[in-house]
Amino acid sequence: MKFKLICSKKNEYTLRKQLENAGFDISDDADFVISEYHKPKDFLMGRIHETYEVLPLNTILYIETFGKEVIAHTQDQQYVLSEKLYQLEEQLGEQGFIRVNKSQLINIKHILEINPWFGQKYNITMKNHTEIDVNRTYYKRFKAYFGI
Structure with missing residues (x-):
């Protein structure tokens, strides 16, 4: 399942890495959103x-x-x-x-x-x-x- 990450530019790299390490597939064309x-x-x-x-x-x-x-x-x-x-x-x-x-x-x-x-x-x-x-x-x- 793909997720779109909505966050500040400052936090994007760290959050993306943490979520990908936890098994999340992060993509801009996803239907589901994870937001800070x-x-x-x-x-x-x-x-x-x-x-x-x-x-x-x-x-x-x-x-x-x-x-x-x-x-x-x-x-x-x-x-x-x-x-x-x-x-x-x-x-x-x-x-x-x-x-x-x-x-x-x-x-x-x-x-x-x-x-x-x-x-x-x-x-x-x-x-x-x-x-x-x-x-x-x-x-x-x-x-x-x-x-x-």
Whole structure:
């Protein structure tokens, strides 16, 4: 049986050797996960090129769909996620992520500015200066969330 190891780069070599010596087969394409993190809802796994990395939720500015891929954006990187956007919306709602349009979730902790826009819309500027629109479908929910 194969296991995927999720840990910090600092501990990876030591943990991998200990687990392999104990008879575990460690592989990045495994279905089962061994993690050094205590709270799995504090991070996501993202792929950049062919490498999987741990993404702490507090580093993610926004998540969007682009074609069939779901992409998490941090300040300086983009990671492909395996979850669907609607699954992430359900999973991350309590962690400060809110759906603002059909294809994007934002992390409210990384909002730089909120500007009202024409026709029941808002324009949001994230800390990396990306501009995201809240469309009419999500307008009322957005207003209620922030009490505006």
